[in-house]
Amino acid sequence: MELGAELREQGRGMAGALLVLGISFAYTVETWRLAVDIPVTHLIGFVVAGLAMVVLITRSVGFRSEEGTEAGGTDTGLRRNGGSPLWVESAEIVFQSLFIGYSTLALLGVIDLRTPVRVVVRIGLIQVVPLAVGAALANELLSGDQDEIPEAGFPQNLGVFALGAIFFAAPIAPTGEIGLIAAQIDWTRVGVLLVVTLSVAYLMLYELEFRGQSRRLQGRSRWRxxxxxxIVTAVGLLVAFGLLVALGGIESEPVATWARRTVVLAFPATVGASGARVVLG
Structure with missing residues (x-):
């Protein structure tokens, strides 16, 4: 497999990990605390049971795009997609989940170089199961062209973006995690988070071969x-700000405070807006 195709496969799994379950876990303080509080035996049981489920999902639907079995060959269940071993696909999913989990937590300031190694390892194990479930399902749920789903044009697609943004951000907006994260990140990290938000949206829409990508690329230059x-990111920012205002509590805060909170909430909102475009057209 060429490098570009391999990177798209890995990126699609990571984006799927965020879309299906990962965002809600990354923004939940209880999952951070579990890294310290949960007994080792419970943690091991959670990881073993969760990853066993991921292996079963991978065996059923496959992580990579289906290419069929080799000519004259049969699928034994141990190999998929023209000879790709099940254990290789499962290992890739675990790697993707750990990578995107640690990257997201570092981006939000939940972990850094001062975090004890024990906590870093534990929080990775807590995050890996829900992220791996999303990565395992990404190819089956989100890839491939669906020509029967028409693509909405501007400005109708703004409603699609807003729906996805609200779906992802509304459960997170009232929680204390938004204020907690915003209070501990500096402006450099806020800028990085905004750039990452834009990058993730672009990759999901135009590079990772999610559903309907060929239609989204038709007649569109790179600048378009x-x-x-x-636009998708702007919708995510507006939905994030609107939710924070609607829930109350930021009007009396300094501009710097509500700006940081808006950017923190805009990350899941924009992921949701991009996901809605992939799913709904």
Whole structure:
């Protein structure tokens, strides 16, 4: 497999990990605390049971795009997609989950170089199961062209973006995690988070071969794609700000405070907006 195709496969799994379950776990303080409080035996049992389920999902639906079995060959259940071993796909999913989990937590300031190694390892094990479930399902749920789903044009697609953003951000907006994360990140990290938000949206829409990508690419120059990505991100920011205002509590805060909270909440909102475009057109 060429490098570009391999990177798309890995990126699709990581984005799927965030879309299906990962965002809610990353933004939940109780999962951070579990890394310290949960007994070792319970943690091991959770990871073993969870990853066993991931292996079963991978065996059923496969992580990579189906290419069929080799000519004249049969699928024994141990190999998929033209000879790709099940254990290789499962190992890839675990790697993707750990990578995107640690990257997200570091981006949000939940872990850093001062965090004890024991806590870093434990929090990775807590995050890996829900993220791996999402990565395992990404190819089956989100890839491939669905020509029967029409693509909405501007400005109708703004409603699709807003729906996805609300779906992902609304359960997170009232929680204390938004204020907690916003209070501990500096402006450099806020800028990095905004750049990552834009990048993830662009990759999901135009690079990772999620559902309907060929339609989204038709007749669109790279700059037009960047413009569409900016619109999706702007919708995520507006939905995040609107939810924070609607729930109350930021009007009296300094501009710097509500700006940081908006950017922190805009990350899941924009992932949701991009996901809605993939699913709904």
């Amino acid at each position: 794609r960047v413009g569409q990505t900016s």
